[in-house]
Amino acid sequence: MMESRVLGRVLARLKPDAAAPIRGSEQYPxxxxxxxxxxxxxxxxxxxxxxxxPVRSGTCTGEVLGLHIHEGGACSGTAQEPFADAGGHYxxxxxxxxxxxxxxxxxxxxxxxxxxxxxxxxxxVEEVIGRTVIIxxxxxxxxxxxxxxxxxxxxxxxxRPVKQ
Numbered sequence: 001m002m003e004s005r006v007l008g009r010v011l012a013r014l015k016p017d018a019a020a021p022i023r024g025s026e027q028y029p030x031x032x033x034x035x036x037x038x039x040x041x042x043x044x045x046x047x048x049x050x051x052x053x054p055v056r057s058g059t060c061t062g063e064v065l066g067l068h069i070h071e072g073g074a075c076s077g078t079a080q081e082p083f084a085d086a087g088g089h090y091x092x093x094x095x096x097x098x099x100x101x102x103x104x105x106x107x108x109x110x111x112x113x114x115x116x117x118x119x120x121x122x123x124x125v126e127e128v129i130g131r132t133v134i135i136x137x138x139x140x141x142x143x144x145x146x147x148x149x150x151x152x153x154x155x156x157x158x159x160r161p162v163k164q
Contacts, residue, residue, distance in 0.1 A: 014038055017125045020133045020157030022050060023075070025082035028154045030054075033114075035133045035157060043121040048107060048114075050135065050155065055112040063109040066136030066150025067116070069102030069123070073130045075156035083153040086132040088146070090123065098142040102128075106139045133157045 016036035024031030033050030048067060056063075072087030090102030097103065101122040107114035138151030 016047075016162050018129050018159050019162050020159040022048075022133065022135065022155050022157035024052065024155045025153065026079065027082070028053075031135070031155045033155070033157075035159070037125045037128065037159065039125045040119070043119050044123060044125050045117065045119050046104060047117045048104075048133070050107065050109075050115075051113045053109045053112045053114065064139035065107045065109060065114065065154075066134075066138060066140040066148060067104045067107050068100070068134050068136070068140070068147075068150075069104065069128050069159075070132045070134050071102070072132055073158060075132060075158060077153075081153075083132070083134060083156040086134050086153065086156055090128065090131055092123070092127070097145055097148055098140065102131075103140070103142075103148070107135065128159050129161050131159050133159060 017039045018037040020035040022033040030052035032052050035048045038045040069090040070086040071090045072085050074085040075083050077084035089100040091100040105118050107116050134153050135155040136150035137154045140148035140150040
């Protein structure tokens with residue numbers, strides 16, 4: 001509880017150190033969002049929000065989407081492989097999945113929107129500037145090698161520093 005209050009006070013005073021505007025692929029052009037990264041001294045706080053994911057009617061229709069920092073610096077690709085130039089997961093230490101530095105918790109979609117936050121010590125903000133964030137069409141299973149079987153790449157953003 002105390003750590004939560006401390007984090008809340010820190011965020012209220014800080015602007016993010018880096019940000020990535022997120023845009024959907026040609027197949028998901030309505031997805032927009034942003035990832036914000038904060039250096040909080042003892043780690044990196046990553047906050048991600050998206051909207052525009054297709055809303056499905058009925059019960060039990062929530063989606064869970066994979067979320068990763070990728071090693072590449074561009075959101076370009078082909079119609080068959082959107083965002084291919086983002087490369088693979090950011091994996092500075094050559095660890096097996098899900099221990100890549102860029103492996104993050106999934107996003108849970110509700111009513112076309114998703115929001116998530118995680119505090120990580122796997123990377124510092126300055127390490128991921130110029131790299132990409134990718135949202136995948138399926139949840140990461142945290143087992144399958146090399147990248148968690150999280151489906152196609154449906155949205156991407158390049159992480160850039162935020163001027164203070």
